[in-house]
Amino acid sequence: MYEGVIGQLIDQLGKLPGIGPKSAQRIAFHLIQSDRIEVEELVEVLRTVREKVKFCQICGNVSEEIECRICRDPRRDLSTICVVEESKDVVAIERTREFKGRYHVLGGAISPIDGIGPEQLRVKELLARLANTAIVEVIIATDPNLEGEATATYLARLIKPMGITISRLASGLPVGGDLEYADEVTLGRAFEGRRNLEF
């Protein structure tokens, strides 16, 4: 529809998650009409974020260091791991101040229809952590939807033979929703009321 560089910009923006063609167009024209300095700031931050931000070697969370802030913190409880789908879920749970252990970020949920199986997630890394350290409890905090439930089912079955307590966040979270949208109170309660998974 649009030729040349504007068309390219719209195409690139349209590749971003949650951005359809109309939004891409709107953002493109917003950028074209924006202050030059603002656009340069955006370009700069995009460049640095790609250069600087890596994934924590221990938990897979986003981090500017080899190990993330939470994994480096000596006050965190080393006996508990909370398994989440994405880094943004770590942020949501940290807001509740309910959890004192460390995290493990899977990088998504199991969804064969999208070509995502256990091998595409950081499952092997999780098992390695559980085998090598003194973990007593694993809390599975995948999203309260079917992919999240199925991923929890899969992980629980893997971890159970290792003699580690496995729990799942209590219900009360909006079913079919995203963990990141749960408010602090609900999410905090879900932690307190977590239930052991029996398989």
Place this chain on the structure above:
Amino acid sequence: MALYRDQAVVLRTHKLGEADRIITLMTKSHGRLRAVAKGVRRTKSKFGARLEPASHVDIQLYVGKSLDIVVQVESIENYGDVISADYQKWTVAHAILEGGERFTNNEHEPATQQFLLITGALKALAHQSHDPLLILDAYLLRSLSIAGFAPSTADCSICGEIGPHKYFSLVGGGSVCPRCKPSASATPNPATLQLMGDLLSGNWNRADLSEVKSRREASGLVAAYLQWHLERGLKSLPYVERNVFTTESAI
């Protein structure tokens, strides 16, 4: 405003923007279609829970400019809870739901037979009526059959000579007699071909008694046959859990 109502199974969902989802549905009378469900990721409305993959729903849609909009949803059967609590069933369900997309060529083209196959398979899966892997192969064979690619499992698919025959050919359309057989033909166990025939015709009494050996061989033939007729095959098929689970085998 133009509204319509239908029964549907949710095949898959995609995130859209901040809090919406695009829901791919296989409807009973309006074929496969995509619709927008607004606000389902953020609110506590039961809407979201009813629109998860494998949900069988009664749904009301508003005809939108590009995609239709979900107005109201009532749950008919919620298979998701049972299925997501059993990893093998979950992987089988994904292959069936993906099949719903792949066996229908165009959106809005009525595909009632495919809708009935999917709901039947999900029901059997949730109620543990048969081995999940048999349910999957029955679904795939019957979908191929609806699409006009039913493999012959007894008579020669080329000359019609009454079987059973020793040879099975992907290119030749299934069972083939020694005279017609293309050079690359498999020689499956006769019990395997009988099982495939039973799955196609719905002879569950006999299929349920089949041996593991025949089930494995039938699954292999069905997968190969599917790959031959469905370009790119099914993405979920390699993820279907086929073996009895052990911690070691999963790593």
